[in-house]
Amino acid sequence: MEGFVVAVDRGRYTCVLDGTERVAAMVTAMRARELGRKSVVVGDRVALVGDTSGAPGALARIVRIAERSSVLRRTADDDETTAEGRLERVVVANADQLVIVSALADPPPRTGFIDRCLVAAYDADIEPLLCLTKADLAGPEAVLGYYAELELPYVLIRPDSELDALRALLAGRVSVMVGHSGVGKSTLVNRLVPEAARAVGTVSAIGRGRHTSTSAVALRLPRAPGGDGDGWIIDTPGVRSFGLAHVSADSLLHGFPDLVEGTVDCPANCPHTAEAPECGLDAWVAAGKADPRRLASYRRLLASRAGDGDARGEPEPRGEPPTLG
Numbered sequence: 001m002e003g004f005v006v007a008v009d010r011g012r013y014t015c016v017l018d019g020t021e022r023v024a025a026m027v028t029a030m031r032a033r034e035l036g037r038k039s040v041v042v043g044d045r046v047a048l049v050g051d052t053s054g055a056p057g058a059l060a061r062i063v064r065i066a067e068r069s070s071v072l073r074r075t076a077d078d079d080e081t082t083a084e085g086r087l088e089r090v091v092v093a094n095a096d097q098l099v100i101v102s103a104l105a106d107p108p109p110r111t112g113f114i115d116r117c118l119v120a121a122y123d124a125d126i127e128p129l130l131c132l133t134k135a136d137l138a139g140p141e142a143v144l145g146y147y148a149e150l151e152l153p154y155v156l157i158r159p160d161s162e163l164d165a166l167r168a169l170l171a172g173r174v175s176v177m178v179g180h181s182g183v184g185k186s187t188l189v190n191r192l193v194p195e196a197a198r199a200v201g202t203v204s205a206i207g208r209g210r211h212t213s214t215s216a217v218a219l220r221l222p223r224a225p226g227g228d229g230d231g232w233i234i235d236t237p238g239v240r241s242f243g244l245a246h247v248s249a250d251s252l253l254h255g256f257p258d259l260v261e262g263t264v265d266c267p268a269n270c271p272h273t274a275e276a277p278e279c280g281l282d283a284w285v286a287a288g289k290a291d292p293r294r295l296a297s298y299r300r301l302l303a304s305r306a307g308d309g310d311a312r313g314e315p316e317p318r319g320e321p322p323t324l325g
């Protein structure tokens with residue numbers, strides 16, 4: 001049987017069998033030995049054998065992982081001092097879209113965090129979507145101004161607003177949601193998927209330890225009338241940010257398309273850092289071709305990657321609190 005992995009918890013994988021609609025059609029599976037050391041993550045499409053009845057206590061086996069259309073990674077920089085802490089981890093497979101949830105106030109938007117997510121999205125070849133919550137508390141002008149050059153798709157969310165625009169962008173796609181604590185991510189997920197609590201309850205049936213809170217869970221979106229195909233939203237409660245040590249300096253620049261053209265006159269192998277004497281980016285910004293805050297943000301990410309900055313708490317512009325995690 002073919003299935004889709006919706007949750008992972010300590011060696012047990014919750015899968016939804018293809019062609020089934022209800023939460024009750026979830027089966028619990030373990031990895032078959034023939035998978036070797038290949039990891040199975042949320043979003044993976046897998047082949048299952050054994051007891052796929054989904055009955056209590058039934059355990060199926062995952063024997064194959066389909067080729068992934070995208071891989072969203074993070075370097076786990078929670079602990080940079082140990083080899084384990086520097087491990088590159090696959091967060092989610094086969095996502096189409098990265099929904100970056102940021103509040104417009106309370107907590108204030110952190111462009112450093114958004115920039116980091118954009119790099120992760122471009123690196124994974126996943127389309128970014130900026131989801132600006134608490135639009136009832138503050139306007140989006142400052143944030144949108146900062147990204148003016150990027151043509152970044154965005155939606156505004158307020159408590160009383162219809163979610164039609166967002167639903168249309170999520171329909172038929174697999175979207176990963178990331179955001180800091182308090183930005184209104186849970187509120188939004190509950191509005192989008194009213195049965196979310198029940199689905200999470202199903203996950204608890206296979207054992208919910210303290211590790212579970214850090215893993216991703218896929219929730220099926222209600223199908224819009226006339227909508228095509230299943231939409232999935234993958235909540236990532238434990239992923240507060242993306243360590244980017246696995247991203248090359250060149251790939252990092254892809255998260256800053258407004259700066260790319262400014263590097264054409266750089267000397268070969270220019271590191272583009274503030275210390276690089278002939279880096280073309282300084283002139284590019286001085287000529288007004290890009291926002292100086294964008295260059296500063298790019299260089300902060302470069303520095304955090306090189307290990308001479310604090311990847312977990314790079315300073316933010318405009319006196320905002322540092323990005324955590």
Ligand SMILES: Nc1nc2c(ncn2[C@@H]2O[C@H](COP(=O)(O)OP(=O)(O)OP(=O)(O)O)[C@@H](O)[C@H]2O)c(=O)[nH]1
Pocket residue numbers: 133134135136137157158159179180181182183184185186187188
């Ligand atoms: N004014 C306003 N408040 C909101 C909005 N969305 C959520 N809130 C409030 O913001 C607070 C945080 O919302 P949550 O949904 O718990 O935020 P979260 O991002 O899930 O945070 P964690 O659960 O810590 O991950 C709650 O008190 C919500 O009621 C909004 O659009 N406008």
Ligand SMILES: [Zn+2]
Pocket residue numbers: 263266267270271272273276278279280281
């Ligand atoms: Zn340069």
